[in-house]
Amino acid sequence: MIDSLLALWHRVVSLLPFEWAGYEFMRLALLAVLLISPLLGALGTVVVANRMAFFSEAVGHAAFTGIAIGVILGLADPMWSMIGFALVLTLAIAWVRRRGGLSSDTAIGLVMAFTVSLGIVILSRGGDFARYTNFLIGDMLAISPRDIVWLAALGAMSAGLFLVFFNRLLLATMSPSLARSRTKHAGAAELVFACLLAVVVTCALPWIGILVINALLILPAAAARNLARNTAGFFGWSIAVALVTGMVGLIASFYASTATGATIVLAAMAVYLLTLLRRVVA
Amino acid sequence: MHVPPDDAPAHHGIAPHRCGECCTTMRGVTVRRNGVTVLEEINLHLHCGELTAVIGENGAGKTTLVQCLLGEMPHSGEVHFLDAAHRRKDSPVIGYVPQHNSFDKEAPVSVLDLFAASLSTRPACLGVSPTVRQAALDGLQRTGADPLVDRKVGTLSGGELQRVLLGLALTPVPNILVLDEPMSGVDHRGREQFYGLLSQLRREYDLAVLLVSHDLATLARFADRMVFLDRRIVCEGTPAEVLHDPQVREAFSLHSLS
Numbered sequence: 001m002i003d004s005l006l007a008l009w010h011r012v013v014s015l016l017p018f019e020w021a022g023y024e025f026m027r028l029a030l031l032a033v034l035l036i037s038p039l040l041g042a043l044g045t046v047v048v049a050n051r052m053a054f055f056s057e058a059v060g061h062a063a064f065t066g067i068a069i070g071v072i073l074g075l076a077d078p079m080w081s082m083i084g085f086a087l088v089l090t091l092a093i094a095w096v097r098r099r100g101g102l103s104s105d106t107a108i109g110l111v112m113a114f115t116v117s118l119g120i121v122i123l124s125r126g127g128d129f130a131r132y133t134n135f136l137i138g139d140m141l142a143i144s145p146r147d148i149v150w151l152a153a154l155g156a157m158s159a160g161l162f163l164v165f166f167n168r169l170l171l172a173t174m175s176p177s178l179a180r181s182r183t184k185h186a187g188a189a190e191l192v193f194a195c196l197l198a199v200v201v202t203c204a205l206p207w208i209g210i211l212v213i214n215a216l217l218i219l220p221a222a223a224a225r226n227l228a229r230n231t232a233g234f235f236g237w238s239i240a241v242a243l244v245t246g247m248v249g250l251i252a253s254f255y256a257s258t259a260t261g262a263t264i265v266l267a268a269m270a271v272y273l274l275t276l277l278r279r280v281v282a
Numbered sequence: 283m284h285v286p287p288d289d290a291p292a293h294h295g296i297a298p299h300r301c302g303e304c305c306t307t308m309r310g311v312t313v314r315r316n317g318v319t320v321l322e323e324i325n326l327h328l329h330c331g332e333l334t335a336v337i338g339e340n341g342a343g344k345t346t347l348v349q350c351l352l353g354e355m356p357h358s359g360e361v362h363f364l365d366a367a368h369r370r371k372d373s374p375v376i377g378y379v380p381q382h383n384s385f386d387k388e389a390p391v392s393v394l395d396l397f398a399a400s401l402s403t404r405p406a407c408l409g410v411s412p413t414v415r416q417a418a419l420d421g422l423q424r425t426g427a428d429p430l431v432d433r434k435v436g437t438l439s440g441g442e443l444q445r446v447l448l449g450l451a452l453t454p455v456p457n458i459l460v461l462d463e464p465m466s467g468v469d470h471r472g473r474e475q476f477y478g479l480l481s482q483l484r485r486e487y488d489l490a491v492l493l494v495s496h497d498l499a500t501l502a503r504f505a506d507r508m509v510f511l512d513r514r515i516v517c518e519g520t521p522a523e524v525l526h527d528p529q530v531r532e533a534f535s536l537h538s539l540s
Contacts, residue, residue, distance in 0.1 A: 045407070049389050166405035167398070174396065174435065175385055177462070178447075181352055181378035182400045229434055230392035231399075235407035 006145055020254045028148060029140045029260065033246040035151045036204050037216065037264070039158060041242025043197055044221035045234050046162075049173045050190075052197070054105055055093065057214045058112035059198045062089045063205050064119025067132060071123065079203070086198040089115060094191055138209030140250065140260035151203065158200050165189045170231060208261035216261070219268035220245065226275035241271050305329045306374070306458050306490055310359035311350055313343070320346050322514040324359070328458060333484050333491040335501045335521070338511035339533055344494045347511065348462050351492065352376060363457060377451030377489075379461040385443065387436040393446050394418050394431050400450060421453030422446065425479060440465075441472035445479070452483065458490045465497055473497060477504040498525065498534060 013027045020026045047056055066085035070078025089111060096107040123129050168189035171179035179186035205213055224237035249264025256263065311324040321343045328334055338344050349355035363374040397418035398406040404414075415431075422428040427445040430438060438446065444464050451459055461480075465473045481504045484491050495501055501508070501521070508524035510516045510533075517527045524530055 042407075049386070163405045163408070166407055167400075167403070170391065170395065170399040170406055173386060173389065174391060175380045177352075177354075177380045178378060180354055181376060181380075181460075225388070225390055228390035230390060230432070231395040231406045232409045234390040 002149055003145075006148070018251075020251055025141045025143075026250075026254060028143050028145065029250055030247065031148055032140060032143045032151060032207060033250050033264070034243070035148070035155050036207065037220075037242040037246030038239045039155050039200060040204065040213075040216045041220040041224075041239040042159065042162060042235065043200060044217040044219075044242070045224065045238050046166075046169050046173070046193060047197065047217050048221040048225060049234075050169070050193075052194070053214065053218050054108050055194065056197055056201055056217050058093070058108045058115075059086050059089060059201050060205060060210050060213050061112050062086055062115040062119075063135060063202060063210055064123065064132075065115040066119070066202065067135065068119045068122035079206075082202045082205070083199055085115075086202040087195055090191075090194045090198045094194065135206060136209055136211050137259045138205065138207050138212070138261040140207045140253075143207055147207075154200065154203050158196055161192065161196055165192055169193055208264075209259065212261045212265045215265040216242070216246075216268065219265065219272050223268070223272040223275040226272075226279040241268065245271055305364055306351070307362045307364065308350065308359065309362070311347075311357050311361065312359055313346055313350065313355055313357045319513060321350070321357070324350075324515060326509065326515070326518075328490040328492055330457075330490040331484060331488045332506045333481060333493060333504060334507045334509060335505035336492065336494045336509045336511055337496065337498060337501070337524075337530075337534075342511045343513050344511055345462060348460055348492070348494055351458070351460055352378060374457035375454060377456030377459040379444070379447045379451045379459070379464050381463050381466060385435060389436060391435050392431075393422070393427075393433055393435060393438075396435060396446070396450060397421065397453065401453065417453060422449040424452050424483065425449040439472075440468040441476065444468065444472075444476055448476075448480070448483075452487070455487050456489070458492065459484075461491070461493045461495075463494055463496070465495065470500075473500050477501065480504070 009031060010024065010027050013021050013030065015021075047053055062085060063082050066082030067078045069085055070081035073081060075081055093104075093108055093111055096111065097104050120129065123132050168179060168183045168186050171182055172186050172190055176186070183189075201213055201217070204216075208216060220242035221234070221238045223241045224234050227237045228234035245267040246264050249267040250260055252258075252267065253260040253263035306328040308324050308326040311321060311326075312319065313321040324347065326334075336344055336347060346355055350357045350361060353361075394410055394415060395406045398404070398410040398414050401417055402411065402414045404411060410418075418431055419428050422431055422445075425445040425448045427442065427449050430442055430446055433442075435443065435446075447464075448461075451461075465476060468476065477500055480491065480493070483489065493501070493505070502525055503521075505521050507518065508521045509518040510524055510527065510530045512533070516529050517524055
């Protein structure tokens with residue numbers, strides 16, 4: 001079933017009269033972009049509205065320690081340890097915020113510095129750090145059909161969970177006290193979203209890159225904020241911008257031989273500047 | 283997800299039935315935080331059809347009192363909600379109007395989105411159904427705010443936002459309506475109109491209203507009862523009684539009548 005769907009995808013895309021469409025890795029990368037970018041674009045609306053940009057940045061950077069733990073445990077694929085550690089980190093930040101009486105940027109900054117340092121110290125033992133630099137910039141073109149299936153499953157699950165909690169998150173963003181008076185578990189919704197975000201960001205990291213993934217989360221939503229008048233518009237524009245800049249960035253990176261994640265970010269930045277211009281002019 | 287039924291609670295529709303029987307009772311409510319007593323031995327009855335104003339200086343525990351009513355603040359003592367037949371209701375419908383300056387002004391969220399997120403399980407990001415839109419219009423109509431339904435929340439004036447939030451708090455019609463400093467940053471005329479509207483709605487729906495405010499002068503004309511709070515209830519009674527209390531006069535003459 002999955003194999004035949006993938007085969008169909010390759011057949012259809014290779015009909016396109018472009019050079020890149022002739023390469024299998026590009027067709028797979030395109031599919032990955034079509035899965036990852038709208039998901040990041042959708043989650044980004046809540047990240048931007050809820051001022052969680054620094055948190056998502058910290059979760060991305062925590063991957064260093066996640067990888068390090070995987071290496072220590074001798075895992076062939078550090079993904080599970082990355083996800084596990086990202087979740088632990090999310091809960092730790094929530095706890096420090098609640099208990100420590102620290103403002104959330106201080107709490108996050110503190111935890112981020114610690115996890116990045118810990119990860120680098122472990123990974124650089126014996127001067128071996130260069131092996132892991134591909135995580136820094138990501139490699140979209142190395143994605144395998146198996147990875148795509150995983151991403152699709154993750155995407156469907158995250159989208160479902162996200163939609164279930166969306167209204168509660170929206171109210172909590174507008175006014176936490178209003179949210180608590182209207183819905184049960186408004187606080188839990190935020191924690192669920194933070195965990196969801198941590199998992200999605202971590203799973204997308206190897207393809208996008210630790211250094212730039214946060215921009216893919218924030219830029220489409222920031223651009224959409226300049227265009228939208230209501231929630232449906234915000235959501236729709238963010239996904240549209242993410243999809244278009246994802247595809248443009250991927251194809252541009254093919255012709256320019258550049259890192260895909262960073263190229264997509266530049267495309268998204270260009271769109272953001274256009275929307276900013278429109279907002280200023282309007 | 284918690285979805286309040288459309289118009290289910292004690293008071294159906296517009297038809298007023300002034301029972302005066304159902305009430306909300308706080309008995310011996312005490313809150314301690316980090317070893318400091320924030321609220322001490324609060325005994326308070328809120329009757330339906332009555333507007334009770336809680337006044338007090340900053341830090342007097344007004345917001346904490348509201349949080350106890352909303353069930354957000356751990357406290358000792360009891361909070362009971364009794365319906366007209368004196369049966370205890372464990373989860374009364376509470377309409378809550380938050381401080382509007384706590385709102386995110388920049389968010390691309392329309393008035394309709396606020397209603398959709400509060401009333402419906404369908405995610406507001408996927409659009410709003412005609413049924414929910416109608417429910418929003420009905421709610422907004424109660425406060426004359428229905429023309430604002432498609433406006434972005436951030437573009438509303440303080441007075442407009444307050445009417446929207448009041449309309450939202452009345453959808454569904456609650457057992458008790460709680461307003462926390464609803465008028466901070468709204469001009470005098472806006473306050474008069476808002477309190478007038480609140481007073482009228484209280485009669486129309488026979489609502490128990492608890493209003494927290496600094497706004498002594500205007501409130502005196504609209505409130506049925508006043509409670510002066512300074513971590514404990516210092517005095518309570520009709521507005522005239524409370525405003526003539528020496529302690530209240532002292533507390534508020536040191537600070538300008540806002």
